Amino acid sequence: VMVWLRRTTHYLFIVVVAVNSTLLTINAGDYIFYTDWAWTSFVIFSISQSTMLAVGAVYYLLFTGVPGTATYYATIMTIYTWVAKGAWFALGYPYDFVAVPVWIPSAMLLDLTYWATRRNKHMLILVGGTLVGLSLPLFNMINLLLVRDPLEVAFKYPRPTLPPYMTPIEPQVGKFYNSPVALGAGASAVLTVPIAALGAKLNTWTYRWMAA
16 A cells, blocks of 8 residues: 555656646746846746756655656656647647747756765755756757747737836846846756755655655
C-alpha cells in the first residue's frame, strides 16, 4: 500500500506542476501583445518560468536521486505546453499566442550540478538554483528574437484596452529597460534559490506525510 501511495502522490504532483506551468506560460507568455510593456513582461516571464522549473525539477530530482530527471521533467513541461499551444491555435489564435519557454537547457544545468557535486542537495539548491535563474532568461530571449513581428500580431489580435492609469505615455528608457535578460537573470537568480529549497522541502514533507 505504501509503495502505491508514494507513487500516486509522486505522479499527481508532477501532473499538477506540469499543468500549472502550462497555464502560467499562457498568462506570462503573451508579452508580445503588450508591445509597450514587452521588456517588463519578459522579466516577469523569466522569474515565473525559472521558479516554476526549479520547484518541480528539484522535487522530482531529489525524489528519484538520479541525475537526468530534471531534464526529463522539463521535457514533460515542454510537451504539455506545445499541446496547449496547439489547442489555442485550433481555437483560432495566432501561432505565436503562447511562447513556449526554453526550459530544457536550464534543467540540464540543474542535472549537471547534482551530478558534479556528487548528489549534494544543498549545492543543488544553491548552485543549481542560481544557474537556472541566470540561464533561463538568456535561453528564452530566443522566443523574443524568433517570434513574428510583435506589432503585426498586436494590431491583428488586439488585447482588451488597458485602463488609463496603466497606459504608458511612452516607454521609459531606464538603466535596465534595454536589458530584460540582465534584469530577469538578476531577479531570477535571487528568487529561484529559495524556490528550489521549497522543492527540496516538499520532497521531505511528502515522505513524512506518507510515513505517518
